Amino acid sequence: MNRKLFCGINAALLVMAPMGEAAADPSIERLIASQCAQCHGTDGRSVGDIQKLAGEETYEKLMEMLFELRAENIMEHQAQGYTPEQLRNIANYYQNLPERARNGGGGQ
Numbered sequence: 001m002n003r004k005l006f007c008g009i010n011a012a013l014l015v016m017a018p019m020g021e022a023a024a025d026p027s028i029e030r031l032i033a034s035q036c037a038q039c040h041g042t043d044g045r046s047v048g049d050i051q052k053l054a055g056e057e058t059y060e061k062l063m064e065m066l067f068e069l070r071a072e073n074i075m076e077h078q079a080q081g082y083t084p085e086q087l088r089n090i091a092n093y094y095q096n097l098p099e100r101a102r103n104g105g106g107g108q
């Protein structure tokens with residue numbers, strides 16, 4: 001019985017640990033999200049046609065892409081390289097970035 005309890009606690013810790021660590025450190029969010037920059041621009045501010053991510057709410061879209069059974073487009077393949085927790089971190093990171101660079105001057 002003791003052994004069973006021990007295993008149960010261990011399993012719970014295994015599930016909880018990665019989430020706790022990731023959420024506690026903002027630099028981890030940035031690190032995980034950095035891979036998106038090659039297409040969506042530094043700090044999620046794209047310069048070309050690809051949509052910007054800074055200030056956007058993307059979590060639900062990313063989760064849809066993650067669970068797409070037959071990944072077809074580039075983004076579904078991207079999303080499927082992450083766990084739901086990592087996508088949560090990525091979405092948090094971009095959503096909290098200002099749409100424009102702070103020293104971008106003028107505008108709203």
Ligand code: HEC
Pocket residue numbers: 033035036037038039040050051053058061062073074075078079090
């Ligand atoms: C290899 C290039 C590439 C990388 C890397 C990339 N994306 Fe994309 N992403 C695209 C392209 C191209 C589109 C437009 C796809 C379309 O419109 O069908 C897109 C679209 C999106 C969209 C909009 C989807 C929609 O349906 O509106 C989101 C959100 C997004 N990307 C988030 C991310 C995040 C977060 C990452 C990092 C995990 C990432 N992307 C990495 C190329 C990329």
